[in-house]
Amino acid sequence: MQPSPNGPDAVVTLLREALSDPGTAWSLGSFGAIAEFMRDPEEAVLPLPDERLGMATARGAIALTPSSDLRPVAYETAVASGWNHALALCLPEATCGMNRRTVVTELGPDREAARVEDRDGILFDLGLGLSAVDACVRARDPEAIARLRAGTGMPLFDHANPIGPHLVAMSPHRVFLARIGRVEVYAPIPGPGGTSPEGPHTHVLPKLLRSGRTHAATTPIPAGWVPCAGLHPAHPYKDMMGERIAFDAERYEAFQALLDRWGDPELVAIKRSEPETPGGTVSSRHAQGARRVAEAQGRYLRGEIIEASVGDDEDAEATA
Known part of the structure; x- marks a missing residue:
């Protein structure tokens, strides 16, 4: 055949x-x-x-x-x-289904990171509740890890979540996961009014997310x-x-x-x-x-x- x-x-x-x-x-x-x-x-x-x-x-x-x-x-x-x-x-x-987490969740070391040097970084699911994708961030800096841990168990966009005010300054690696693989972005997150950098970048738009x-x-x-x-x-x-x-x-x-x-x-x-x-x-x-x-x-x-x-x-x- x-x-x-x-x-x-x-x-x-x-x-x-x-x-x-x-x-x-x-x-x-x-x-x-x-x-x-x-x-x-x-x-x-x-x-x-x-x-x-x-x-x-x-x-x-x-x-x-x-x-x-x-x-x-x-x-x-x-x-x-x-x-x-x-x-x-x-x-x-x-x-196609992924984990559909709805609160920020610590996942532990990212053992499947694309680069070996990133595999001791700590992965956090941002809890966006997407059906086919887990949108995550990864950090190795102790201060960044502590800030991310402070926001676990809460929705990312909750005004009480302490992650939001510090996310741009931390600029952790963004790691998006699906059943077919992953894309990782290392470039800094643009600040308010900034534009996406040339090269790898991410977009998270709450208004579109609400459409489901x-x-x-x-x-x-x-x-x-x-x-x-x-x-x-x-x-x-x-x-x-x-x-x-x-x-x-x-x-x-x-x-x-x-x-x-x-x-x-x-x-x-x-x-x-x-x-x-x-x-x-x-x-x-x-x-x-x-x-x-x-x-x-x-x-x-x-x-x-x-x-x-x-x-x-x-x-x-x-x-x-």
Whole structure:
């Protein structure tokens, strides 16, 4: 019997190729809480000291343990200035669950840290109650550990929790965990009014967390599946930080190949103006989104100039 073209071996190959490409960014998290890993082409990279897929840099790390039920889902979503694209790394609802802690909880030494020198650091679950992700921090400094311990047993956003006023100053490592692996962020947490640094960083947005969603409504994830992480190949008209670049047709074609292999066939057909399948399972919202993406891509491919900011793409999609 021939192996499935999109089976476990193909998934591992996809992940290995993406990890080898510095133009691909990664994310791990849920709606409202996410850790991102990216690296510069010339940045020093350390291999992991075990069998996991991934790497570490001076700014962060990614370590993946793909299972046989891991399903990549390639998709494009329409935004004000054009479109976003990604491959969501999904697990079945029945197997994606993490610990769903709702108060800050000390977990002990992080024996599975990506770097050996971090494995004596103390891990604390922030208690965000997410279904598929445990959002944690890790500290080795005795003062930081004491401050974190003082807030255990309470919700992170409780006004009485002493962690909040000191979290930026402590800037512990952020460690986001899912069944498929982890992303670690070592860069300092930006202060009030600050911006996310170039490179690995995290976002925790209480307003979005309160929705209880696992992903944005615009993201076409198949029923019964939950996105735990994602890989974000180089985009045709913007860089990793969302700044506009000249349209790159090779990047466009590269993602279209991924979409053909890992995307929803119904949405791909709709985008290419092929007849829709009677009784199809695609929602009208996602079908309309595919048409909007096709229109935007057509304008870029024809060389038309679109004067628009790309800075609000993430927010526009998250609140849709």
